[in-house]
Amino acid sequence: MTPRTGLIVSAVLLAVGGAACSGGSDAVDTPGAPSTRLDGEQPTTLPPTTAAPTTASPPTTMAPTTEAPPPTEAPPTTTVAPPEPTAPATAAPDPDVFLRQGDEGPRVGLMQFKLVVLGYLPTGADTGVFDSATSSAVLEFQGDYGLIVDGIVGPETERAISAAAESINPEQ
Secondary structure (H helix, E strand, O other), X not given: OOHHHHHHHXXXXXHHHHHHHHHOOOOEOOOOOEOEOOOOOOOOEOXXXXXXXOOOOOOOOOOOOOOOOOOOOOOOOOOOOOOOOOOOOOOOOOOOOOEOOOOEOHXXXXXXXXXXXXXXXXXXXXXXXXXXXXXXXXXXXXXXXXXXXXXXXXXXXXXXXXXXXXXXXXXX
């Protein structure tokens, strides 16, 4: 036997002997194989050893990496322009809103009718023509109701004439 082979045999015997000594018998046992007994007794079969089941976690799959979308620009904000300042009181009156001496039409006739109801114009004076009698009636009405006395029927005077006439004759 060569020194190397002897060394291998010694290592094997040492390993086998250590296993046999630890069990307290002469048997050399290999799990799942019949026992080899050195004393001549019947060999016994040892139950195969089962390792404890391992619960392996499922293989982890890395989630696909997605790049965040590039930031989008916010839509431009809409700013509302501030309202234009109202015209000063000295601006020329709107001819469709104001009635004055010399005007004619159904609005003049309706205003005259209301002044007749209120007693500022005589019956039958609702001709639809803003004449001097109508101008005098308007001036008197404005003074009686605390309005600006200018003889012009603007929105404020027109509302006051309508409200006064309706209070006397609600069917108007």
